[in-house]
Amino acid sequence: MLSRRILLISAASLAALACPAAALAQAKPPANDPAALLTALYAKAAKDNAGGDFVNAPKSRAKYLSKAFAALWTKAEAKTPKGDVGPIDFDPVSNSQDPDIKSFAIKVETQDDSSATLAVALIGSQPRTKPNDSVIRYDFVRDGAHWRIDDIRGAVDGEPWSIRKLLADSLKS
Numbered sequence: 001m002l003s004r005r006i007l008l009i010s011a012a013s014l015a016a017l018a019c020p021a022a023a024l025a026q027a028k029p030p031a032n033d034p035a036a037l038l039t040a041l042y043a044k045a046a047k048d049n050a051g052g053d054f055v056n057a058p059k060s061r062a063k064y065l066s067k068a069f070a071a072l073w074t075k076a077e078a079k080t081p082k083g084d085v086g087p088i089d090f091d092p093v094s095n096s097q098d099p100d101i102k103s104f105a106i107k108v109e110t111q112d113d114s115s116a117t118l119a120v121a122l123i124g125s126q127p128r129t130k131p132n133d134s135v136i137r138y139d140f141v142r143d144g145a146h147w148r149i150d151d152i153r154g155a156v157d158g159e160p161w162s163i164r165k166l167l168a169d170s171l172k173s
Contacts, residue, residue: 034116034140034147035106037064041093042104042120051091051099066141066148069164076167087170092152092163095136100124109137116140116147130158 041064045051054061058077061070076087091099102123109117120136128134132155139151151164 032146034111034118034138035108037140037147037149038106038118038120038138042101042106045093045099046101046103049099049101051096052093055088055091055093064149066143066150069148069150072164072167076170079171087167088163092136092154094122094124095133095154095156100126114142115150130155132158 041052044053052064054064058070058074061073065073073088080086090097093099094101104123105121107119107121109119111117116139118138118140120138122134122136124134135154137153138149139153140147141150142148143150151162153160153162155161
């Protein structure tokens, strides 16, 4: 009788220990996933009331951006005369000069084995005048074994912008 109680208590203890770990494993998105990358980016931005650190910190670009996109950004910045504002003069993650991200929702619009487009709907303390200004789209590509951002697109006052296009245009002038 005593050994049966010990067996039942041991089994119950092991089940209690295993359930939280299993629940956490299921709740955490895979690390190599476009949605997981954006979730981490926006969770940090909302917590710190800041935008994307890769905008002003080229060293962090490898964590988020494709090699081609990061190289284009670096090349465009290198062409900027000393003391001038670079080709990207706003934070594309928050689509603003002053990041104000209270919450966000991520939606996969398209995804296959080599590319994906995800939309991030932003909610800040002040509503935007144009609804499209609150949605940032991220184009992802497989860069080696990892998903990386290959373009960021949004709108200001309803007018569309693309970081890749802004960078490429800056190199033409």
